Amino acid sequence: MSLILLIEQVLNGLQFGIMLFLMAAGLTLIFGVMGLINLAHGSLYMIGAFCAAAVAAASGSFILGLIAALAGAALAGALVELVVIRRLYDKDHLDQVLATFALILIFSEGTRWIFGSFPLFLNVPEFLSGPVTLPGGIEYPLYRLTLIVIGLLVALGLYLLISKTRLGVQIRAGENDREMIGALGVDIAMLYTIVFALGAALAGLSGALVGAIQSVQVGMGEPVLILAFVVIVIGGIGSIKGALIGAILVGLTDTLGGIFLPEALKLFFDPSTATSIGSSLASMAIYILMAAVLILRPAGLFGARA
Amino acid sequence: MIRETYVNALTLLLLVAIPLWAVFMDEPFTITLMTRAAIFAIAAIGLNIALGIGGLVSLGHAVFFGIGGYAMGILAHHAQTYTPLAEWPFLIDGTKSMPLIWLVAIACSALAALVIGALSLRTTGVYFIMITLAFGQMFFFFAISWAEYGGEDGLSIYIRNGFPGLNTLAPIQFYGLCFVLLCLVLLFAWKLSKSPFGLALNAARQAPMRVETVGLDPKRVKLVAFVISGVITGLAGALFADLNRFVSPTMFSWQTSGEIMIFIILGGVGRLFGPVVGALAFVALEHWLGGLSDYWHIYLGLLLLVIVLFGRGGLIGMVSGREAVHD
Numbered sequence: 018m019s020l021i022l023l024i025e026q027v028l029n030g031l032q033f034g035i036m037l038f039l040m041a042a043g044l045t046l047i048f049g050v051m052g053l054i055n056l057a058h059g060s061l062y063m064i065g066a067f068c069a070a071a072v073a074a075a076s077g078s079f080i081l082g083l084i085a086a087l088a089g090a091a092l093a094g095a096l097v098e099l100v101v102i103r104r105l106y107d108k109d110h111l112d113q114v115l116a117t118f119a120l121i122l123i124f125s126e127g128t129r130w131i132f133g134s135f136p137l138f139l140n141v142p143e144f145l146s147g148p149v150t151l152p153g154g155i156e157y158p159l160y161r162l163t164l165i166v167i168g169l170l171v172a173l174g175l176y177l178l179i180s181k182t183r184l185g186v187q188i189r190a191g192e193n194d195r196e197m198i199g200a201l202g203v204d205i206a207m208l209y210t211i212v213f214a215l216g217a218a219l220a221g222l223s224g225a226l227v228g229a230i231q232s233v234q235v236g237m238g239e240p241v242l243i244l245a246f247v248v249i250v251i252g253g254i255g256s257i258k259g260a261l262i263g264a265i266l267v268g269l270t271d272t273l274g275g276i277f278l279p280e281a282l283k284l285f286f287d288p289s290t291a292t293s294i295g296s297s298l299a300s301m302a303i304y305i306l307m308a309a310v311l312i313l314r315p316a317g318l319f320g321a322r323a
Numbered sequence: 324m325i326r327e328t329y330v331n332a333l334t335l336l337l338l339v340a341i342p343l344w345a346v347f348m349d350e351p352f353t354i355t356l357m358t359r360a361a362i363f364a365i366a367a368i369g370l371n372i373a374l375g376i377g378g379l380v381s382l383g384h385a386v387f388f389g390i391g392g393y394a395m396g397i398l399a400h401h402a403q404t405y406t407p408l409a410e411w412p413f414l415i416d417g418t419k420s421m422p423l424i425w426l427v428a429i430a431c432s433a434l435a436a437l438v439i440g441a442l443s444l445r446t447t448g449v450y451f452i453m454i455t456l457a458f459g460q461m462f463f464f465f466a467i468s469w470a471e472y473g474g475e476d477g478l479s480i481y482i483r484n485g486f487p488g489l490n491t492l493a494p495i496q497f498y499g500l501c502f503v504l505l506c507l508v509l510l511f512a513w514k515l516s517k518s519p520f521g522l523a524l525n526a527a528r529q530a531p532m533r534v535e536t537v538g539l540d541p542k543r544v545k546l547v548a549f550v551i552s553g554v555i556t557g558l559a560g561a562l563f564a565d566l567n568r569f570v571s572p573t574m575f576s577w578q579t580s581g582e583i584m585i586f587i588i589l590g591g592v593g594r595l596f597g598p599v600v601g602a603l604a605f606v607a608l609e610h611w612l613g614g615l616s617d618y619w620h621i622y623l624g625l626l627l628l629v630i631v632l633f634g635r636g637g638l639i640g641m642v643s644g645r646e647a648v649h650d
Contacts, residue, residue, distance in 0.1 A: 054449045104632055110449055111380045115588050116631045118581050122624030130618050243460045243577060246453035254450065297468045304461035308442050311454065315445040 021155050026276050027269065032161045034268020035168030039223035040245040041252070041260040042175060043216025049255030050191045050212050051106055056117035057097065058220055058245070059238025060124035065090040065221025066228035066237060067128060070137040079142035083225055090221020091214040098213040103206065121239070129235045136232035139225070164226055171219065172261055179257065188212060192255060244271075247303055251310045253320025262318065267303050274302035327643040331596040334603070338502060346495050354494040355566070360606040361501040362562045365508050367586035367598030369555030374584070375593030376516060377548040378528035379444075382580050383455030386439065386462045387432040387553040389575035391560025393466065394428035396478040396570035403481055421486040421500075425561055432557025433550055440549035444542055459580050466572035477571025484565055491565075501562055505599070508555055513595055515551070524548050556583070585623075588630060591637030600638050 044058050068089035073082030097120065105113045141160045148156040179185035187208055190198040199205045224238065231237070248267050252259025279295025286294065310318065338361065345353035366388055373379040401408045401417025408415040418424060443454045467475050483491045491497045515521045527534045527541035534541045564570045573579065582605070590601030608626075612619035634641055 048449065054452060101628065101632070108631075110452060111374070111592070112631050114380060114382065114452060115584065116628055118584075119624040119627035119631065122620040122627070126618045126620040126624070130621070239577065240460075243456055247457045250450060250453050250457065293468075293470060297465055300464035300468045301461050304457055307454070307457060311442055311445055315450075 021153075022276075024153070024155055025157060026272055028157055028161065028165070030269035030272030031265060032164050032168075032268070033272055034265040035165050035172075036223045036227050037241065037244055037248050037268055038168060038261050038264035039171060039219045039226075040241055041248040041264050042172075042257055043219040044242075044245055045249050045252070045255055045257065045260045046188070046212060047216045048249075050188055051209055053102065053105060054110055054113050054117070055102070055216075056114060056242065057120035057124065058216070059240075059242030060121050061090045061094055061217040061220040062224035062238040062241055063128060063235065064093050064124065065224035066139070066233040067132060067137065068221065069225035069228055070139040070233045071132075073139055074137070079140075079145075079229070082139065083222070086221045086225030087218045090224070091218040093221075094217020095210055095214040097217075098210050102213060103209065106209070125235050132235075134235065136234035139228045139233055141229045160229065167226065171222070172257075175257055184208075184211070244303070247307050249317070250307055251317055253317030256317070256319040259317055259319030266306065270303050270306050271299075274299040278302065327594070327596075327639060330600070330639055330642055334596055334599055337603070338505070338599075342495060342498050342502075351494045354498050356606055356610060358494070358498045358501050358566055359563075360602045361498065361505045362559050362566060363583070363586055363602035363605065364599040365501075365505050365562065366556045366559035366583050367590075367602055368505075368508050368512050369552045369557075369559065370583050371552075371587050371593070371598050372512060372515065372555070373545075373549050373552035374587060375597070376521060376528065377524050377545050377552075379545060379549060379552075380452050381443075381455040381549070381552075382452050382577065382584070383439065383443075383457075383459035384553070384556050384583050385459050385575050385577065385579035386435060387556040388560035388563065388579055388583065389462060389466065389570075389572075390432045390435055391428040391557035391562075392564035392570040392574040393472070393478075394431050394557075395424045395484065395561045395564040396480065397472055398424050398427060399480045399484055400472065400478050419482075419484045421484045421491070421561075421565070424484060424565075425558055428557045428561035429554050432553045432560075436550040436553025436557075437546070440546045440553070444546055444549070456577055456580070459575065459577050463572055463575040463577070466575050473571070475572060477569060477573075480564075480568045483568055497566070501566075504558070504562070508558075509595065509599070511555075516595070520544070520547070585627060587637075588627065589637055591639035594637070594639050597637055597639055604638060 040058065040062060043061075044055060047053055047055055047058075065086035069079075069082035069086035072085035073079050076082070101116060101120065105116055108116075145160045145163055147159055149159040149162060151157055177185075179188060187198060187203050190203070191205070191208060191212075195205060220238075223241075227241075228237075244267060245264075248260060248263040250263075251266060252261070252263030275296070278299045279292045282291035282295045282298075285291070314320075338357070342354050342357050345351070345357070366384070369387070370381065370384045373381055373384075398408070398417045399419055402419045403417070406417070408417055439455070439458050443451055443458070446454060466472075472478055483497065485491055486500060489496045489500060491500065516525075523534065523539055523544050527539075527544045531541040534544070560574060563574070586601035586605055587598050588601065589604045590597035590599065608623060609619070612622050616622070630637060
């Protein structure tokens, strides 16, 4: 087990975590401001990936594909908010779960209807393909490194948006007291649509970016959605900072656990037993992490309220 | 408008009449569909105890459904390959006997529900939903990576397990068994909702603080309800695996959790017969819409949206025109 491998795996975990952050940030924002649990967030991730794959295939430009993913997911998000989601704010969580579950069924089958069951492929663009040499002589795929940088830039942008702009003030106020900011003349309905579309755009962006390293297919969003839930539970609902730290923790645990748990167990068991137990344990590692956080801090690492 | 009692009686009548008609007309497939509906109904009655009375929105009930399924799969797998399940500390053999399998399924799901419930109930509301969903996913991935018992491919059982005095291979006899269990579970759920425990659970949902002031621990009441709920769903899982003679990680998937919840919503939350009506409606929709279009989930999704947004009280509520009694 060399140092280079370790660093590579840490970077992989970081990249995975950062992409989870893009999903979790939107979810936590939507929950924080509107009090809505949105299961259909994974569908917006899928829509982003399909928009990117379709536009990139038609135009040959990855950048156009990314723009299409952002626009498509934001548009789908705004539309869903206007037609369905805004009727759910006053309802209880059970109704929200069911209605957004129904949206998943509609989006998944609709996408299957349009694009068929076979996965689409989105290629890494020419100028981002190939490895790059990091200090210390480590070769690492340039594209994955770019994902980390984009994710961190988005995190910075979100931070600036929420702490420095007028919209950010309204979002924070909306989290604290929605009646009061309504009384102060802020168009709440509009604010909610904007926040929802923003969350959707983040999900779409992450779907498109990940779509280039995995295949673009129906149902790709839900596993990521559930991991994003784990991230939010660990980080604390409504906290963007919690989402970032939770996402990186989950990304690192999942990636490093998959590599090192079987290796570590080989010290105690014979290789085949170690591999099978290790891979089972690794697939459960992030949930064990979640359970541990829950026992120590039921409201999550940065959660203000339960 | 028809009174809810009549709707319930009519449902029971259908559950008896349709399979008998199918035997008479020699349509074994209809009996299989009805068996499927009866088993789904049992699973949903289990969830309805936690969800309808206790207000615990668990999106992880597939865990118990899957544990029941794998209890059957693993025991029968060892019995049909004549390999012992464990040799240490004492010899445990597999079995092909349904009552034994049910006992194991019940014990395992009770244990899982106790651990998951104790952890998840540390939180409430939307956290609870996310955590139960995450635990469901944990079991799903565990089942996939469990190569010894088929991993992603699951386990097939050659011959349906036996029940003393019955030929379970005859569809109508297996249906009869499931129907009797369904009736027992219904009776249990009805008794439970009227019992002091049921009342305490109802109160723990509506006003936990008041429950505490009369000296009851609302968390404990909810945990017990969660365990009972998981046990019933686990039993349904064992039956479902026996119906298909096959278990796979799909039983653990989050879609399964969602579907169990759909049964309740279609029929009506917190109503005794809600899960039964919902499961019947779901199987009928799956059969008819599935025959019309490969993309029938779109229509299911639309129907679900309409029911959630406009039709509180599910199908029973629409027919009987009343909110659930306890609301």
